[in-house]
Amino acid sequence: MKIGILGGTFDPIHFGHIRPAQEIKQQLQLDEVWLMPNHIPPHKQGTHVTTQDRLAMAELVCNELPGFVLCDIEAKRDTPSYTVQTLSQLRQLYPEHQFYFIMGMDSFLSLNKWYQWQQLFGLCHIVVCKRPGWELTDNDPIHALLKMYIAPQNGASTSPAEVGKIFMLNVTEEDISSTAIRQQLQQGEIPVSLPTTVQAYIQDNQLYLPDTASNSQ
Ligand SMILES: Nc1ncnc2c1ncn2[C@@H]1O[C@H](COP(=O)(O)OP(=O)(O)OP(=O)(O)O)[C@@H](O)[C@H]1O
Numbered sequence: 001m002k003i004g005i006l007g008g009t010f011d012p013i014h015f016g017h018i019r020p021a022q023e024i025k026q027q028l029q030l031d032e033v034w035l036m037p038n039h040i041p042p043h044k045q046g047t048h049v050t051t052q053d054r055l056a057m058a059e060l061v062c063n064e065l066p067g068f069v070l071c072d073i074e075a076k077r078d079t080p081s082y083t084v085q086t087l088s089q090l091r092q093l094y095p096e097h098q099f100y101f102i103m104g105m106d107s108f109l110s111l112n113k114w115y116q117w118q119q120l121f122g123l124c125h126i127v128v129c130k131r132p133g134w135e136l137t138d139n140d141p142i143h144a145l146l147k148m149y150i151a152p153q154n155g156a157s158t159s160p161a162e163v164g165k166i167f168m169l170n171v172t173e174e175d176i177s178s179t180a181i182r183q184q185l186q187q188g189e190i191p192v193s194l195p196t197t198v199q200a201y202i203q204d205n206q207l208y209l210p211d212t213a214s215n216s217q
């Protein structure tokens, strides 16, 4: 099967994650999209709620969307959630699947700082979607990488054995971030960029209140 994987801190998960993933699923005709909350984000200063809460919120989204599946593989490792390690594990567990790792433009622009990032191209395809405020310029080192690995016809089907192509997809841009949502919640506002089930989970569990804004892995 063709599996899209959207990894993230999801602190909390929002429509800026969900809507692009839905469009990508359709454009690339993916069989499933796995939402994969990390446990220890490699490039962030911790998280604002526990891994269990972030998994629970992602699961609520999966329950609502056909073809969306929760992947808890990173929650089971007690080391930084390096994507290369995760994809190696997933390839061993599911040799029959073809993986498409999905990321926003902000993540893509820092890909060359990820742990053993070159190995990713031997494990999966990479799918990049636009994100407001983040642009790839011609003189960015990542641009050279893109030229080297860009998928032919940008979305044309690849053979099942193939890996290592970059798909640069046109999706509807969503000006949403978890940071902005946490700020709204801390100011007592009700964010509109969250599914209602996630909103209810946050309220029921009293997450992101002013005094909980600290690391809690
Ligand atoms: N609005 C968005 N549009 C496109 N991609 C997004 C958007 N928000 C997040 N992503 C992508 O989803 C993945 C996970 O993002 P993450 O969970 O860190 O959310 P975030 O909103 O960037 O969080 P924070 O504001 O806390 O840094 C990353 O690859 C990121 O680029």
Ligand SMILES: O=C(O)c1ccc[n+]([C@@H]2O[C@H](COP(=O)([O-])O)[C@@H](O)[C@H]2O)c1
Binding pocket: 006, 007, 008, 009, 010, 036, 038, 041, 042, 043, 044, 081, 082, 083, 084, 107, 113, 114, 115
């Ligand atoms: O492997 C790495 O070095 C690495 C560095 C930064 C981010 N990632 C992964 O990229 C995804 C998005 O990360 P983030 O921090 O934007 O939530 C998430 O799955 C992270 O674990 C991975």
